[in-house]
Amino acid sequence: MKFVDEAYIDIAGGDGGNGCVSFRHEKYKEFGGPNGGDGGRGGHVFAVADANLNTLVDFRFSRRHEAKRGQHGMGSDMFGVAADDITLKMPVGTIITDAETGDVLYELLVPGEVITIAKGGDGGFGNMRFKSSINRAPRQKTPGWPGEVKKLKLELKVLADVGLLGMPNAGKSTLIAAISNARPKIADYPFTTLHPNLGVVRVAPEQSFVVADIPGLIEGASEGAGLGHLFLRHLQRTRLLLHVIDIAPFDEGVDPVAQAKAIVKELKKYDEALHKKPRWVVLNKLDMVPSDERTAKVADFVKRFKFKAPVFEISALTREGCEHLIKAIYKHVKAQQVLEQTPPEIDQRFVELPPE
Numbered sequence: 001m002k003f004v005d006e007a008y009i010d011i012a013g014g015d016g017g018n019g020c021v022s023f024r025h026e027k028y029k030e031f032g033g034p035n036g037g038d039g040g041r042g043g044h045v046f047a048v049a050d051a052n053l054n055t056l057v058d059f060r061f062s063r064r065h066e067a068k069r070g071q072h073g074m075g076s077d078m079f080g081v082a083a084d085d086i087t088l089k090m091p092v093g094t095i096i097t098d099a100e101t102g103d104v105l106y107e108l109l110v111p112g113e114v115i116t117i118a119k120g121g122d123g124g125f126g127n128m129r130f131k132s133s134i135n136r137a138p139r140q141k142t143p144g145w146p147g148e149v150k151k152l153k154l155e156l157k158v159l160a161d162v163g164l165l166g167m168p169n170a171g172k173s174t175l176i177a178a179i180s181n182a183r184p185k186i187a188d189y190p191f192t193t194l195h196p197n198l199g200v201v202r203v204a205p206e207q208s209f210v211v212a213d214i215p216g217l218i219e220g221a222s223e224g225a226g227l228g229h230l231f232l233r234h235l236q237r238t239r240l241l242l243h244v245i246d247i248a249p250f251d252e253g254v255d256p257v258a259q260a261k262a263i264v265k266e267l268k269k270y271d272e273a274l275h276k277k278p279r280w281v282v283l284n285k286l287d288m289v290p291s292d293e294r295t296a297k298v299a300d301f302v303k304r305f306k307f308k309a310p311v312f313e314i315s316a317l318t319r320e321g322c323e324h325l326i327k328a329i330y331k332h333v334k335a336q337q338v339l340e341q342t343p344p345e346i347d348q349r350f351v352e353l354p355p356e
Helices: 057-061 172-179 228-235 256-270 294-305 322-341
Strands: 006-012 045-050 064-066 086-091 094-098 104-107 114-118 149-156 162-165 197-204 207-213 240-246 279-284 311-313
Touching (some): 006 057, 045 094, 104 114, 114 149, 162 172, 162 228, 172 197, 172 207, 172 322, 197 322, 240 256, 240 322, 279 294, 311 322
Parallel strands (some): 006 064, 045 086, 162 207, 162 240, 240 279, 279 311
Antiparallel strands (some): 045 114, 094 104, 094 149, 197 207
């Protein structure tokens, strides 16, 4: 399935049905009075967060979603039937924005969450509503109210605890395949990852976290070079970033430190908040370095990179060091979850004391 994380749609709630003008026509009842009913409500448009979806591709080719109008009112005190509502299924993590103003309207963050994105119009009043002591035979009615019409932008930001970033061919896809249930495309050429991949990492029977892999970044990504800038938004909701670095590139003229600093620079250009997220360094492809040179190579990288963050040495291919990395990640994610669920401390200055 093609991955689509941005789409524009037009939605419209159904118009309300018109009210009816009608009078009783019964034998031996000369003045039967008004009996025109109200119109029915137009259909609403709902959005529901579906955990089984991971792309907005359905909305790329189906842009217009309009609910039907309510039934018109009828005589004999009969009200019109309300129109059926329509429900649009969207992936969890979808942000719904007004396409004209840019204002964020809704966010679907919980599986099964249902929101109303366009209300149907109310039905119009029939003439029985206007009967009074001084107006025994009203001929007034009102048309149905129009439904809401909106132009919306849908933007998907995947919900993951950990995000992987790095240069193409740094081994991110191999790493996510080694530690999770994800099975991304892996090849010996750059840009094999064309869209984000999500994987669940099982630490224990009831202990897990979600990791996301995005296409590799290159220098100039913040200005649109390469593919990675298109998917950097998917790292904005993560609790931890893993900067995967190829410690043993095939080209001897490539400096891992220079590449790592270029990624950090692009990250800062794209989003300052994303740059300030907790970020760990993962030195990958350790199996490509002779055992007697590993310590010196790692020490040289740490000394020249000058980044105060945990550094992990792994080989995603042989899974060396991956177990230690997984446990450290889970411990960090769990701590972050506890902090997010802890209510803020109560300011004692504003606590009212009970009367003595």
